[in-house]
Amino acid sequence: MRGSSLLAAIVAFMLGAGLVAQPGPDNARRATIAPGEECPPGMTEIRPQICQAPQLPPPSIVDYRPRSTLVVPEHPVPRAKFPAIDFHGHPGNMSNAGNVASVVAALDTLNVRMLIAADNLTGDRLTRSIETIRSSPQKDRLRVLAGIDFRDVGPGFGARAARELEAAVAAGAVGLGEIPKSLGLSVRKADGSRLHIDDPELDPIWDAAARLDIPVFIHTADPEQFFAPLDDHNERWLEQALFPERRYPQDRFPSFEELAAERDSLFRKHPETRFVMAHFGWHAANLARVARLLDELPNVYTEVGAVLYDFGRQPRAAHDFFVKYQDRILFGKDSFQPVEYPYYWRVFETSDEYFDYYRNYHAFWKLYGMGLPDAVLRKLYFANALKITPALPQAGWPQ
Numbered sequence: 536m537r538g539s540s541l542l543a544a545i546v547a548f549m550l551g552a553g554l555v556a557q558p559g560p561d562n563a564r565r566a567t568i569a570p571g572e573e574c575p576p577g578m579t580e581i582r583p584q585i586c587q588a589p590q591l592p593p594p595s596i597v598d599y600r601p602r603s604t605l606v607v608p609e610h611p612v613p614r615a616k617f618p619a620i621d622f623h624g625h626p627g628n629m630s631n632a633g634n635v636a637s638v639v640a641a642l643d644t645l646n647v648r649m650l651i652a653a654d655n656l657t658g659d660r661l662t663r664s665i666e667t668i669r670s671s672p673q674k675d676r677l678r679v680l681a682g683i684d685f686r687d688v689g690p691g692f693g694a695r696a697a698r699e700l701e702a703a704v705a706a707g708a709v710g711l712g713e714i715p716k717s718l719g720l721s722v723r724k725a726d727g728s729r730l731h732i733d734d735p736e737l738d739p740i741w742d743a744a745a746r747l748d749i750p751v752f753i754h755t756a757d758p759e760q761f762f763a764p765l766d767d768h769n770e771r772w773l774e775q776a777l778f779p780e781r782r783y784p785q786d787r788f789p790s791f792e793e794l795a796a797e798r799d800s801l802f803r804k805h806p807e808t809r810f811v812m813a814h815f816g817w818h819a820a821n822l823a824r825v826a827r828l829l830d831e832l833p834n835v836y837t838e839v840g841a842v843l844y845d846f847g848r849q850p851r852a853a854h855d856f857f858v859k860y861q862d863r864i865l866f867g868k869d870s871f872q873p874v875e876y877p878y879y880w881r882v883f884e885t886s887d888e889y890f891d892y893y894r895n896y897h898a899f900w901k902l903y904g905m906g907l908p909d910a911v912l913r914k915l916y917f918a919n920a921l922k923i924t925p926a927l928p929q930a931g932w933p934q
């Protein structure tokens with residue numbers, strides 16, 4: 536096909552598709568749209584209500600990696616300004632002395648003084664981890680949370696689990712968690728129904744945590760985008776295309792709001808129990824919502840693991856939020872990747888602008904520093920974790 540007849544075919548196609556293509560070869564890649572309407576696929580808005588397709592085939596979102604030309608001061612922060620407690624650790628097998636030593640060696644380079652393994656451990660795995668840490672030269676650097684195995688929940692389960700939790704705490708566990716997201720999302724009761732997060736059968740567990748004076752670290756749901764249609768408007772399209780198991784099709788899973796409501800009902804039902812809501816409850820893109828939750832429920836704390844991208848895209852609002860709720864927020868990293876911690880330090884401590892995040896499938900945008908004051912950093916990094924976890928070593932922290 537000659538060039539001119541190819542163009543004619545494109546124009547004819549666009550007209551056929553209902554796009555108002557303007558005549559002439561230079562305008563063949565254009566369409567106009569009504570106010571509020573989106574450009575057709577493959578086109579972008581170049582002037583108000585005028586869309587145009589690129590003259591070259593566009594790179595895919597996987598391949599498009601523009602290098603920033605912005606020149607501004609940069610202040611990388613390899614070590615936290617104050618010794619930190621990572622409240623949300625998944626450091627691998629803590630019953631392996633070699634792994635314990637290598638994890639602590641990595642923590643040393645980051646100024647993380649204490650890591651809390653939040654692997655929801657029970658039984659032998661829990662006691663072996665506690666024993667390995669206790670008999671290691673790194674015994675002051677790691678602690679372990681106890682867990683709950685939510686299989687076969689039926690009458691009597693809660694009371695039994697509460698007794699096991701009591702034994703785990705006597706053995707050295709400093710808290711409970713991370714209560715996994717499968718509670719709510721997928722775990723079934725012995726009778727086949729979905730185990731709701733606020734199921735009364737579990738009440739004895741949360742009440743035991745209050746009695747034992749330990750925090751409950753709980754992960755509920757997942758990023759809201761995982762529950763939404765996977766289309767070109769989904770902020771986490773790439774992640775869900777990479778990891779299909781992260782999608783929660785709404786014909787098979789409860790909704791994000793259903794899970795959040797069950798979680799909040801759990802927090803309300805147990806005002807004497809201290810809950811730490813992992814990942815900012817997946818509400819870090821809506822700080823007003825977290826503020827309402829913290830205002831209503833003084834027994835609730837929250838944790839920053841894996842949601843750095845949401846603070847880094849609203850550094851001023853996040854700064855004000857962290858200052859206002861400075862007694863309620865804990866540092867935690869989640870996935871144990873030592874090279875990723877410095878991104879957290881840089882967002883919390885500096886006022887740097889427009890710098891890279893560490894995973895482009897979480898967020899396709901750049902980060903900005905929040906410039907938090909020292910008094911807030913101290914609470915975020917260690918003081919709040921010490922306050923709500925009396926079993927942690929309380930001596931030797933900066934004043």
Ligand SMILES: [Zn+2]
Nearest residue numbers: 623653713869
């Ligand atoms: Zn976790």
